[in-house]
Amino acid sequence: MSQENLESVLQESRTFPPPREFSARAHIAGMDQYRRMYERSINDPEGFWAEAAEELHWFKRWDRVKDDSEKPFFKWFVGGKTNIAYNCIDRHLDDATANKAAIVWEGEPGEERVWTYRDLHRQVSRFANVLKQLGIRKGDSVAIYLPMIPELAAAVLACARIGAVHSVIFAGFSAESIRDRVIDANSKLVITGDGGWRRGKTLPLKDVVDEAVQGCDCVKNVLVVQRDPGQDPFPHQWTEGRDHWYHELAESVDRLCPCEEMDAEDMLFLLYTSGSTGKPKGIIHTTGGYMVYTYLTAKYVFDLKPEDVYWCTADVGWVTGHSYLLYGPLQNGATVVMYEGAPNWPDNARFWSIVEKHRVSVFYTAPTAIRAFMKWGDEWPQKHDLSSLRLLGTVGEPINPEAWMWYHTLIGGERCPIVDTWWQTETGGIMLTPLPGATPTKPGSATLPFFGVVPAVLDAEGNDARAGYLAIKEPWPGIFRGIYGDPQRYKDTYWCRWNGAYYFPGDGARVDEDGYFWIVGRVDDVVNVSGHRIGTAELESIYVEHPAVAESAVIGVPHEIKGQGLVAFVLLRGSTSDGSDDLRKELNELVVKKIGKFALPEKIIFSADLPKTRSGKIMRRLLRDIATGQALGNVTTLADPSVIESLKEKYSG
Ligand code: WT7
Numbered sequence: 001m002s003q004e005n006l007e008s009v010l011q012e013s014r015t016f017p018p019p020r021e022f023s024a025r026a027h028i029a030g031m032d033q034y035r036r037m038y039e040r041s042i043n044d045p046e047g048f049w050a051e052a053a054e055e056l057h058w059f060k061r062w063d064r065v066k067d068d069s070e071k072p073f074f075k076w077f078v079g080g081k082t083n084i085a086y087n088c089i090d091r092h093l094d095d096a097t098a099n100k101a102a103i104v105w106e107g108e109p110g111e112e113r114v115w116t117y118r119d120l121h122r123q124v125s126r127f128a129n130v131l132k133q134l135g136i137r138k139g140d141s142v143a144i145y146l147p148m149i150p151e152l153a154a155a156v157l158a159c160a161r162i163g164a165v166h167s168v169i170f171a172g173f174s175a176e177s178i179r180d181r182v183i184d185a186n187s188k189l190v191i192t193g194d195g196g197w198r199r200g201k202t203l204p205l206k207d208v209v210d211e212a213v214q215g216c217d218c219v220k221n222v223l224v225v226q227r228d229p230g231q232d233p234f235p236h237q238w239t240e241g242r243d244h245w246y247h248e249l250a251e252s253v254d255r256l257c258p259c260e261e262m263d264a265e266d267m268l269f270l271l272y273t274s275g276s277t278g279k280p281k282g283i284i285h286t287t288g289g290y291m292v293y294t295y296l297t298a299k300y301v302f303d304l305k306p307e308d309v310y311w312c313t314a315d316v317g318w319v320t321g322h323s324y325l326l327y328g329p330l331q332n333g334a335t336v337v338m339y340e341g342a343p344n345w346p347d348n349a350r351f352w353s354i355v356e357k358h359r360v361s362v363f364y365t366a367p368t369a370i371r372a373f374m375k376w377g378d379e380w381p382q383k384h385d386l387s388s389l390r391l392l393g394t395v396g397e398p399i400n401p402e403a404w405m406w407y408h409t410l411i412g413g414e415r416c417p418i419v420d421t422w423w424q425t426e427t428g429g430i431m432l433t434p435l436p437g438a439t440p441t442k443p444g445s446a447t448l449p450f451f452g453v454v455p456a457v458l459d460a461e462g463n464d465a466r467a468g469y470l471a472i473k474e475p476w477p478g479i480f481r482g483i484y485g486d487p488q489r490y491k492d493t494y495w496c497r498w499n500g501a502y503y504f505p506g507d508g509a510r511v512d513e514d515g516y517f518w519i520v521g522r523v524d525d526v527v528n529v530s531g532h533r534i535g536t537a538e539l540e541s542i543y544v545e546h547p548a549v550a551e552s553a554v555i556g557v558p559h560e561i562k563g564q565g566l567v568a569f570v571l572l573r574g575s576t577s578d579g580s581d582d583l584r585k586e587l588n589e590l591v592v593k594k595i596g597k598f599a600l601p602e603k604i605i606f607s608a609d610l611p612k613t614r615s616g617k618i619m620r621r622l623l624r625d626i627a628t629g630q631a632l633g634n635v636t637t638l639a640d641p642s643v644i645e646s647l648k649e650k651y652s653g
Contacts (some may be wrong), residue, residue, distance in 0.1 A: 009444040009518055015372035016408070017440040022390065026303050028438020029182050034438040041451035042474070042560070048452060049076070049477055052296045053288070056331065057091050058082045059261045062288070063442025064317035068473070072495045072503075073482065074475040075287035077264035084268060084291040085161040086259040088330035089124060092117045097306070097333040100551050104309070104358055105150045108197035113150055114341030117333070120157070122255060128156035129253035130246060134221045136189055137161030138260050141270065143187040144167045145178060147196020147211055148340040151225045151246070152316050154327055155191050160268060163260035167270040167282070170317025171196065171203060172596045176607040178212035179271050184282055185484065186218050206236040214502050223249075261615040263605070264288025265333045271319055272517055273425040274535035275493060276525040277488050282484030290428045293478030295425070297429040297450060298328025302362050303391060303436050312364040312611035313351070319425040320395055324364060326413035328429070345368060348376040352384035363411070368530040370403045371561050381410050391436050396531025397563040398519050404443035422446035422519050424505055426494070428478030445516045452476045457511045470509040470521050470525060470595045479503070480587070525620075527564050534599050539568060542594045548572055548583055553610055553618045555626040559602065566601035567627050569647070571610050579606030589647075605650050609643045626651050
């Protein structure tokens with residue numbers, strides 16, 4: 001968050017109580033009810049979560065709700081047997097939900113497909129049988145690299161149905177990123193597509209996967225979904241024996257596929273995310289706890305009712321798409337809108353035309369998108385009838401009060417509560433959030449904890465503080481179960497501070513006089529670019545692979561639309577301090593090749609030196625001060641203070 005935002009948040013004192021008409025019909029209708037349920041969830045977590053779990057289907061009931069005897073390795077619903085795909089689909093086939101729209105899909109070029117819950121059942125069952133035909137069994141890992149088409153939902157749910165572990169890779173990642181993830185997860189199968197649309201262009205997904213799996217011994221097959229069934233496929237290469245068209249295999253498989261009875265602690269998925277080292281972490285989520293947590297948070301935070309049309313704009317490649325495009329709302333039997341493409345295609349009103357056309361009632365998006373809409377101008381939402389909206393949500397990064405107010409006024413027509421939801425890939429589901437019928441909101445604050453969540457703001461020693469590190473005291477069902485293949489990193493990263501008494505999420509926060517939480521941003525070397533986490537160490541290790549580069553330091557800087565952008569300081573080999581434009585281009589190409597376009601920095605500054613302590617540590621704090629034009633902090637520990645002046649000149653030059 002920029003200094004400017006921080007100051008405006010610090011001064012923010014407006015409060016917005018939930019509209020009376022909203023509360024009257026809400027699941028949680030007021031603060032008394034919230035407090036009562038919250039107290040219960042803290043004083044009797046096992047009773048509280050057992051009741052939530054009872055709303056779902058279990059093949060066998062759990063023996064124990066919570067096991068924290070091997071902290072920080074938690075277990076929930078120990079001994080229980082269930083299947084999350086069953087709870088997303090089969091559970092709804094006995095009542096009126098069966099014939100209601102589950103997924104309303106819109107492609108970027110404008111086509112529409114609607115799957116009812118019954119259709120979803122057929123599609124997922126067929127997909128699951130295709131996976132089985134390709135030899136996938138319970139416990140096998142499957143990588144999914146697909147555009148936002150309904151088959152992406154089918155692929156994910158099909159894995160869950162047969163107990164395969166899905167590892168979804170966002171379709172903006174490069175071949176090398178895919179390869180790293182496929183190898184780390186030991187994926188046997190990669191599911192991809194012949195293409196997808198983004199801002200009027202097609203994504204050559206199959207080509208990227210071909211490159212990624214070359215020499216990957218673990219991958220036995222590549223399953224290819226055709227973007228436009230019945231038409232000519234997009235141009236692609238084909239490897240006989242390894243590659244299979246999904247639609248061809250789907251023709252001959254059984255229509256029915258029973259759900260595998262999964263142990264509550266069987267792995268459901270892996271999702272890779274960036275940390276403060278160069279290597280992304282495979283975040284492990286298991287079945288039962290994640291299922292109950294996403295179910296209950298979706299129900300209460302989005303106040304889901306049978307008649308709602310719910311749209312989460314996130315890609316399934318990120319955790320928001322897992323928990324709140326698919327698993328949470330589908331377990332609640334909601335109608336989910338899924339959109340393939342860009343918000344500004346064919347024009348800046350695309351999102352609002354989707355809201356109007358499908359009568360969206362609950363809309364969940366990211367601050368970076370809201371800031372882009374603000375910049376594009378008020379006329380775009382004003383062209384459309386947004387009166388179907390009743391609730392708005394935001395996630396991914398701190399929202400500045402100006403953007404919050406714009407969202408409230410222009411999109412919400414001043415009648416829709418806004419839920420600012422703080423959570424992470426690791427937490428599985430929403431942790432800090434208003435409950436829309438109960439919590440008075442303040443622009444820029446994620447307000448109060450969800451049921452069962454015990455947050456605190458602590459200083460380095462573990463004392464309560466008004467401003468400091470966010471910490472979470474008690475385990476909740478949706479907590480991740482570790483980092484794949486690296487239990488030590490799990491302990492070191494998340495449980496080392498404060499003697500293991502708290503979970504450390506890596507965020508800074510402030511708590512106000514009403515006990516409301518205000519998230520300030522990351523306190524580790526992770527930068528949040530448009531709501532996507534990028535580890536500065538990942539970029540740094542890429543740059544030093546270039547023969548001209550001796551060393552580099554990457555920092556996050558405030559960015560008007562993205563929230564944060566990246567700036568790279570690159571130290572060249574030899575005595576030269578001038579990198580050419582060609583070198584800049586080469587470094588950018590390296591980043592695109594190793595991670596993907598979305599990780600490109602705003603600026604690369606070439607330099608003959610970097611500010612270092614006498615012991616040789618790069619002082620990133622000073623680099624951030626230079627980039628934000630702030631008065632420099634303490635420079636007395638610098639080995640060579642003159643470096644600063646030359647960097648300042650270069651930065652503004
Ligand atoms: C990081 C987690 C959770 C889904 C999307 C990102 C930041 C997330 C908020 C919010 C302030 C937020 C935090 C967090 N963040 N939501 N409402 N207010 N900051 O998931 O990639 O795991 O990133 O996003 O810094 O640690 P993720």
